[in-house]
Every structure is written in structure tokens, then in C-alpha cells.
Amino acid sequence: MRICVIGPSRFPISEPFAGGLESHTHALILALKRRGHQVTLFAAPGSDPALGVEHLAVESFTMSETARQDVGAMPVEWMHEHHAYLALMLDLAQTATARFDAVLNVSIHHLPVAMSGLLGVPFFTTLHTPPVGWIESAVRISGSTGTFIAVSSHMRDAWADSVESTVILNGVDTDRLLPGPGGGAAFWSGRIVPEKGLDLAIAAAELAQVDLDIAGPIFDPEYFERSIRPRLGGRIRYLGHLEQATLFEHLGRASVTLVTPRWDEPYGLVAAESLAAGTPVAAFDRGALPQIIDERSGRLAARDDVPALAAALLEAARLPREGARERAVAFCSLERMVDEYEALLGGAQSERQEAA
Template identity: 30%
Template sequence: MRILVVSTPVGSLGSGQGGGVELTAFALVAGLLQRGHQLSVLAAEGSVLPPRCRQAELWLEAGVDQPSWQHRSRCSAVEIPASGLLPRFWRRALHRQADFAVILNLAYDWLPIWLTPHVATPIAHLISMGSVGEAMDGVIAEVAALHPDRFAFHTAAQAADFQLPGPPRLVGNGFDLGTYRFEPQPEPLLGWAGRIAPEKGLEDAAAVAAGLGLPLAVWGVRQDEAYAERVEASVPAGTLQWRGFLPTERLQAELGRCAVLLNTPKWNEAFGNVVVEAMACGVPVAAYARGGPAELVQPGVNGALARPDDLEALAEAVRVALGVDRAACRRWVERHWSQEAFAERIEVWLEAVASGITSPQPPGPA
């Protein structure tokens, strides 16, 4: 198939601003290329594709980043800034739609979902977050009632957030495991990775690390500088080691040295890429039993779970995770989350979308 992948309108690919969507985009593009498909990727100006994705055609658009839904209130209205990337992406996508069998949307936003019934070339949506806004919940429910096959989700916990007409299509995620080196001998170091923003719960990981007397290496884009400063001030000096945002090759080399990765989301995380990345390096995970990570962490096999927002339970989960076999963590990832297996699941879904709907009709008046 010829497939157009429309990227997130939050930051350029490779910047880290798009969070886990960037990693997902690279995995599915590389995997679909390996399976013989022709891909074009529409992304923000400044985007760079990794070498394994270079066979894809890269289309770039300049514009203003779209405000992210997870940083707004549940009752917020749909907002599109002047000169916004989102409408510019879709103006170009619709202008070129006839060149493709299917358009794969990675943006968690209202406009592309609303467009779905009104466009000749089928649009498929890989939903990257759980429920964070009433407007998004509403448009997903409305369009899913008409075209349930057009939506895929990472985990059952994520899909359960939405009003769907039937069982969801779950595709998980995928990783190029050749870029993750197994590290059998850790250092006395805990790890945490993600965007430095309140919904990620870094303060809980910092408090537990301080209580255990272990340093905490922190990787990620500092999206909220004031929040980062508050977290650092809440624990003894030297507890946090700020490592910044690193590309995958450098991140995995440092991440693998950790004894345990802490995962502390304050919201319903759709998947939890860094959880799998850590396990691919042999690092067990101590995580809150919330959202996608609660499905990924298998107690005793690759980590331990704790009651959400319970610091004592999280500290105990770290102690349990320290005893997990690191080789078992790597084996579990190899069985379930390879880039190849992910691309096959995406391919099956997109082929069904491309062949099953030829002339979608817009919904009638209410």
C-alpha cells in the first residue's frame, strides 16, 4: 500500500516534544517499510527521520504547535492557533489524498477525527492518549459509532476510557530491539524517564529515591521548568541527576545501568514506552498500577506494581523489583513488543481500513 502518515503537530520529530508518539512513529514507519509498503510522513519543519526510516518520503510544514490536550481542562473548547500546524497538515493531506490507499493519523486532536466521515481516502487513527477532554471523548464516540474500524488503541486500559460500539482494536506498540543493549550488571542507581511535567509524577519517584538513599537519573524534556525546580527542591541535594532528552541510542546505553526504573504517571498512560525500553535493557520496573503500565508490568517477571499515588507501596515495589531476573525482562520484551510484530498488527489493521470502506458518507443531521 501507499500510506501517508500524519505526525503529531506538537513539535518536530526527533525533538522529544511529541513524547512517546515520536517513538511509535519511527517504529511503525520502519516496520511498514520492511514489509514492502511505500510511506510518506507529514511532519513539522525541523523533523528528522532515523536511518531505518529514510526510505520514507518526508514532507515538512512550518507552523505553530497545536496546544496539547493533556495540559488543558476537561471542559476546554477545541482550539486551533493562527498559522497552526494542524490545519496545515490536513490541508496538504487532503490535497494529496488520492495518491494514497490510507492515511494514518497519529495526532490526538479533534480536527482529523472530525474529518473522517467527510474524506474519500480512509483515515485511520492510532489514539495515543486516554480520556483527557470532553470534546475529544465526544468526537471519538461519534465517529467510532459510524466507523469503528478506523480506530486502534495501545492497551485495553486506554481504550476503556472511551465510548466505543464494540471491542477495541488493540495494537500495542513496537521497538527496534537491535538498538537496546542488555545490561546484566546495574549500578546502585534508580531511573525515571518522560516529559518533565506534573502529569508524569516525577515528585513521587524523587521522594522514593530519597527515602531509599539512592540517586535518581532523570531523562526527558523539561516542559515545565517551574515544576522541575519544585521537584528538585523537595529532595536532598544530589538526589536527582538531570540527564536531559537523549536519542534512543544514547538513552538505552545510560538507562541500562539502572537497577530499577520508576514509572509514576498521575493520569491514565496509554501505553508507557519507557517501561518497555527499560525492560529491553534488562531493567525491571516499579510502576503505579494505572493505565498502560499496569498491563505491561508482570509482577515477579519484569517488575512490580504499587497502588497509585502510594509512596510506601512504591518504595516496596522498588525493593521487590530489585530481585527480578534482568534476563527475564529482556526475554519478555522480545516475545511481545518487537518492531516487526507491531508493524504486522498495524498492517492488518490498515489493510482492513483501506479495503473495507470505499465511499464514507457524512453523518446525517441530529
Template identity: 30%
Template sequence: MKIAQISTNTLPVPPKDYGGTQRDVHYLTEELVRRGHEVILFAKEGSSSQATQTFVYPSNNPKKQLDFIIKNLPDDVDFIHDHYGIAAKANPPIPTIRNSHSKGVRGVQIPVYVSKTILRKYGKNKGYYVYNGIRVEDYIFQKKKSNYLLFMGRMMEQKGVHLAIKIAKKTGKELIIAGPVNDRKYFNSKVKPHLNKRIRYVGSVGGKKKQELLSGASCVLFTSTWDEPFGLVLIEALASGTPVLGFRKGAVPEVLKGLPQLLCSNTRDMISKIRHAKRFPSAYKCRRYVRENFSDSVMTDNFLKLYKKIIKEKKYKLIKKSTWNKRKAKIVKMQEEIHP
């Protein structure tokens, strides 16, 4: 198949540190190419990919980005996988899905979410869901753990950093906090006053440093209090052989369905489970769980099945190809007049 992957213009593919959407685009693109498919990638400047062709957005203006996609999209593309939204809303004469990595989307024919929970709650059960996947081999595996707890995520109230601090104090454990500061006021009032030798903030991390923190932790705390669409840190920790405790919010019960002993109802529950850490699944079981359920290979299998299902069942309404071609010709002519 010839497949177009439409990434956002916020972070390159793959992202350096944080960026779940762009990491998904990266893993999916690489795995599709490995299986012999042609992939046309549209992404932010600085992206690096094994895609058959990579087009870098020339502008930050969504209208100009859409025009750029229309101009450069090959006529023989079989499927468009839009992680951004601008192509799907244009309703091209090609089967197209809009992959939402957060909440509900409107104005597109075929939305795809990252969990059943988000499909039901925000998508009103209209569309499909495919879980995120990661390349397990990209994560350092470590059986022997250090004696620290780890919180990894954005510094904002919904992520519950303050709850991770409370849990660390109650259990007497060292806590390492990593992630970018999204809400400076929250960070200064709820996080910074508690920092000391045992509760440390190490900033935003990526690459080898991130791998070392994940693989070395005795446990990762996923204290998010909002309806997480998926929770990538959950599977990143498990792939590193590290148990991760999460609240029964959003998609967390789906992601940890096969490891129910890691699900928590509240902070008391989480504190109790940390004190009985011997009941945690082994490092090998954690990694195997991700490989069998949330690997890049499993994610690609599921997307390919979905592509074929949509094409076979023709569950889409397309504008006439002649209308699309007229629009494309107009865009090309305009750009030739600007840059003769």
C-alpha cells in the same frame, strides 16, 4: 498497500529526545517500508524517513495543513493512519483510523487507542487498541548494572517525581532524574530543594545519553499517579535489560502483565521490592519480554491486521469521492492563484 501516515506538527519524525507519538510513527513507517509497503508521510519540518514520499507541513495552521494533505494525498492510497486527527475528522473517501496516543477522541469514525484500558475508560469500548512498539535493537543492552535508581519523564506532579525522590531517600539509593521541566513551579518546590550529590537532575536527555542511563540503572521508577495511556519508558527500560517498577495505574498493569513482580500498589510496596532486588527478572528476560510483546515488528503486525480488517468489513462511512475531488480541485486552484 499504499498507506498514508499523518504525524503531528509539534515534533519531527523521529523526535530528537522525547516524543512518543512521533517515535511510533517513525518505527511504523520504517517497518512498513521494510516489508514492501508504500508509505506517504506527512510530518513536521526536519523529519527524516525511509517513506516512499515525505511531505513537510508548510504552515502551523491546522486548516492549511489539512488543505495541504488533501492536495498532496495520492488518489490511489489504500489506507490513512492519522496520528494527528485533522485528516480523520475530514472523513476522506479512504479507510481512515484516528490513532489516539492519549485520551479519548471525538468526531472520528474509527478511533484506535494505545491500550485496552484507555479504549475502555475514555473510548467507551468504541474502536480498537494496538500497543506501542519500539525497535529493541535501538536500545543498548547491559547485564551489569550500576547502583543508581532512574526516573525518566516530564517534571510535573502527575508523573510523581517527588515520589521517586521519597523512595530513593527511604532506600538510601542514588537517584538520577532526567526529563524536561513541564511545570516550573512544581519543579522548584518539590524537586529542586532535594537535589544533592545523591539525587541529581540531569535535564532532558536523548540519544546515546538516554541509552546509557536506561541500560546502566539498577531499576527505573515509574511513579506516575495518573491513568497513563501506555507508558513508553516502561518498555524502553525493559528493552535495555533494566527492571522497571510501576504503580497499578492506567495501562501499567497491561504493559507489565507478563512481569507481575514489577507491579506496585504504593510507595511502600516499591521500597520493599527495591530492597529485595534479587527477585527482579533477569536482564535477558526483560529484553526478551519486549521483543515478544512490544517490538516495532509486533506493533506493525497488529496494525496491518487492523487495516485489513477494516477494509474487509467496511466498518466506515465515507463521503462521496466526487465531493472529495471537488474539494481537492478547489484547494489546488486556490493555491495556484496564490502561487501562479
């Protein structure tokens, strides 16, 4: 198939990944290309050239001085993204039928959804985020013109008032991410922002009296300086923003991985990666995490309950590592995810050919 992927414009699809969306997109595209599909990715400059990327014009629009004086003017970054996706969708409206068999939108922007009916080819949107106003509005207006994919049952249910969606769980490469020996410090990774709850993970590790290694990009410097940096040292160590190979090594050496969101995680890629490395997970019972973690692979604690998380951490660390690995292979594999995407996209292509 000739597949167009509309990616995020804010961060490039390249290592070290800004987050789970970028990591997911990278893995999915490479897997589709290995299976012989022709993939063209529209994403931010700096994205991995191996993906077959065409850059979105993220910063090519400059408002006139008159427009800037409008008291209702949107922020500059918002206008950059709006301009990039508007230009892309208008171009695809003219060229998609000749260039592509299907379009897969993994961006978190409303314009690809709102304008999907103009393209004349099967259009798919992966719902990576809970409902937000701009996207919800676009979904409700154009919901009948495309197929929606939820990254978990939790996401399907969250969007149910606006649109029906097919669940395709995110996957991790269990051939690349191999089991490690374990036995090391507890581990936490992700974007360092308040909603990811790193301060709660540190508090739980301190209460359990275990070492904790931390990895991830600092997206909120004020939060890091106020709530994280003063607690570093001794048992708590910050490793920086790591490339995937190094991140996977730390996951494999960890005794347990902490996943501590203050919000309902749409999926929880860190948890799936940890399981693939054979490392059990201790997490808050939120979002899709109960769908990923079972009794053999981890323990769940009541949301925001630090003493319960500390207890879950110690229990999870004692679980046999085979249970975590077996859960990842059976439930979280990249090959399973790509099989399901391929079947969904290919089915729409067959229906289109039959209708023609």
C-alpha cells in the same frame, strides 16, 4: 501500500523525542518503510527527513487585528494547529484517493477525525490519549467513517463509551535496544511535568536509600525549580534530555526503572524500553502499566504511595534481568506491533479493492 501518516504538529518527530508519541511514530514509520511501504508523514517542521516528511504549516496563519479583538478568540497556538490541520484535511479531501491507499492519523487533534469521511480512502486513528472533549466530539460524530486503534486495553476501555477500537500495543525495537549489565543507579525518564510524578520517584529513591538518575525534557520549568532542583545532588542526579542511544545505555546500566504517573498512562513506553534493556520496573498501578509488567519483570505499587513504591523498587531490583528481557521480546516488540498495523491497514485495502 501508499500510506499517509498524519502526525502531531506541536513537536517534531526527531531526536531527542519530546515524548512517547513522537518516539512511537518514528519507529513505526521506519519499520513500515523497511517493509517496502511508501510512507508520507505530515508533521511539524524539524521532523526527521528519513521519514518522508511533508511539513504541516504550523505557523502560517496570523489572525487579523479584528479577530484578535474578539473576546472569545482562541489562543494563538491553538489557531496555528487548527489552521495546519484544516489545510491538510481539505487538501487530502481532494488528493487522497489518487495518492494513498490508507491514512493513519496519530495526531492528538480533532479535525483529522472529524473530517475523515471526506477522504475516500480507509482511515485509521490511533488513540494515544484518554478521551478529551474535542476529540470525543469528533469521534461521536464521525465514528462510523474510520477504524480506531487503542494502544492498550486500558485505552480501549476508556474510549468504549464513544467508539469501538482494536488494541495494538505499542512496541519497542528489541533488536536495537539490547540487554545491559544492570547493577547501577535506579533510573527515571520522561517529560518533567507534575503528572509524570518525578517528585514521587525521588521521594521513593530517598526512602529506599538508592541512587537515582533522571533524564528528560523540562516541560514545566516552575515545577522543576520548585519540586526537583532543590533535591538534586548526592544520590539524585539529572542527566538532561538524552538522545535515544544514550538513553538506552543508561537504561541498560540501571538496576531498576521507576515509572510514577499521577495519571492513568495510556501505555507506558518507558516501561517497555526498560524491559527490553533487561531492567525490571517499579511502577504505580495505573493505566496500562499492569498490562505491561508481570511478576517476572517488575513490581507494582498502589498509586501515589511512596513507601509502597520504595518497597517495590527494592524488590524489582532483585529480580533476574532475564525475566524483564523475555517479557519485552514476547509482549512489547516492534515487529509484533508493525505486523498488526500492517495486517489492519492491508485488510482495509483488500476490502476496498474487492468492493471496487
